[in-house]
Amino acid sequence: MKRAIHWFRRDLRISDNTALYHACKDAEEVVPLFIVSTWKGHHPWTGPNRQQFLCGCLDSLAKNLAQLGGRLIIRAGEPCAELERLIKEVSAEALYTNRGIDPFDVALESRLEKSARDWGIEFRRFLDVTVQAPDAVLTQSGQPFRVFTPYARAWQSVPRPAVLPKIGRLRTPADVRTEPLPTLAHWNLQPEASIVEPGEKAARTRLKRFLDGPIFGYAEKRNLPAAAANSRLSQDLRWGTLSPRQVLAAAENLMRCSDAAQRRSVGMFINELVWREFYMQILWHYPEVLHRDFVDSLGALDWNDDEAALRRWCEGATGFPIVDAGIRELLATGFMHNRVRMITAMFLTKDLHVHWKRGEQFFCQKLVDGEIASNNGGWQWSAGTGADAAPYFRIQNPWTQTKRYDPDGIYIKGWVPELRDVKPADLMRPPESHLAKNYPLPMVDHNRERELTVERFQRAQQIAGNGRSL
Ligand SMILES: Cc1cc2nc3c(=O)[nH]c(=O)nc-3n(C[C@H](O)[C@H](O)[C@H](O)COP(=O)(O)OP(=O)(O)OC[C@H]3O[C@@H](n4cnc5c(N)ncnc54)[C@H](O)[C@@H]3O)c2cc1C
Structure with missing residues (x-):
């Protein structure tokens, strides 16, 4: 040709x-x-x-x-x-x-x-x-998987394509007109955050840095937002500055020369790559998830139309330090750690009762790695409406999450400087008075909102004729 x-x-x-x-x-x-x-x-x-x-x-x-x-x-x-x-x-x-x-x-x-x-x-x-085509991993009866664990098992058993050889040479006809490379001005936008370095070379450097060390601590530290234990490759997989085959092959190569503890860590990392593919196949088979709950029986779930509450969440001014730290990380860098994405998403949907679609859109507008399949999957998981979602009554408590995942308050203090001098223990429980000048009191009582959420889910299930006891 x-x-x-x-x-x-x-x-x-x-x-x-x-x-x-x-x-x-x-x-x-x-x-x-x-x-x-x-x-x-x-x-x-x-x-x-x-x-x-x-x-x-x-x-x-x-x-x-x-x-x-x-x-x-x-x-x-x-x-x-x-x-x-x-x-x-x-x-x-x-x-x-x-x-x-x-x-x-x-x-x-x-x-x-x-x-x-x-x-x-x-x-x-x-x-x-993706490594596996969205329609290549199906149940024995040829249906798409709706639950992660059996999907991941089946995903592992389907043969995978290998990484391709390098391209030696590419010739482009000389006389083809081009427009200039775009800048933000093309869309009338201004820079908003300090984002990671773009491009294929930077992506490879990130992959190498992760494989040279942090990957071996992934099992232990991946949930600690202050630990820098995750790969930070999501924008590269989103924009294809790395292929998922390259990342998987590199991790699998490491597996071969690792001890059992290291293999466990590398295996957990690979599992996260499979989550990405799980959500992609959900979107492929059920594109309606972009408009409605994945779980059919929750159509009658009540949400609050509370613009003021949404605005405080979007500004990182809720009075819940871990939530505010997450949002401020997002605003400053266009990225948020996975554990904190879960905490902030659950807080919006289950403490403020704001519809997951509002948070989903805000994340997509701010995240460098904004990926509609993973973002929708993550939001619906957190809201309790999604594929293989968190059960509605398992609602993360922002105070105990802080105790588990940011016990020294390093992440919080890094992103909420007003709280720099607060004792870590005071970041793990609802305060009786202001924690610091210019830092608000918690905007809601978590325990009360938790009960309200459970009632709303139960009512929605009853309306759907699907009432289940706790
Ligand atoms: C509410 C919410 C919204 C999210 N929105 C996005 C999004 O828009 N884009 C996005 O790429 N990820 C999204 N995620 C998933 C996850 O938070 C990010 O992929 C992860 O934080 C990226 O950091 P990392 O590259 O250091 O991840 P690592 O922990 O190093 O994981 C390696 C890779 O696996 C994939 N991955 C990890 N966790 C997940 C997951 N839970 N679901 C799907 N893929 C995963 C990513 O491609 C990631 O780069 C969302 C999660 C939640 C709870």
């Missing part, structure tokens, strides 16, 4: 990129393309942090492609229209891309499939975003 287009979307790397690899193998010349979206100022599912990371990744991708002899082509607009224009301009014979799994990508690809026939070109799509 003479010419093909590789359309980059959430696969912003040159190594182990399935569609790019095949495009380079099949075509003499490849046009590596990224299409920038044209919304301005506000988007319900993204925000400055994620877009800033994207811009940095595109900059790094352009340099990496240049080293292979190619050139990243940037266009801006509606994807189908831009693709049609470019296909005609360069007389491409094929369009290569890696498949998306969310309902928006699925709809777009099905439109493109039809258009490609009209344009008379080949449309080749590849599995790349």
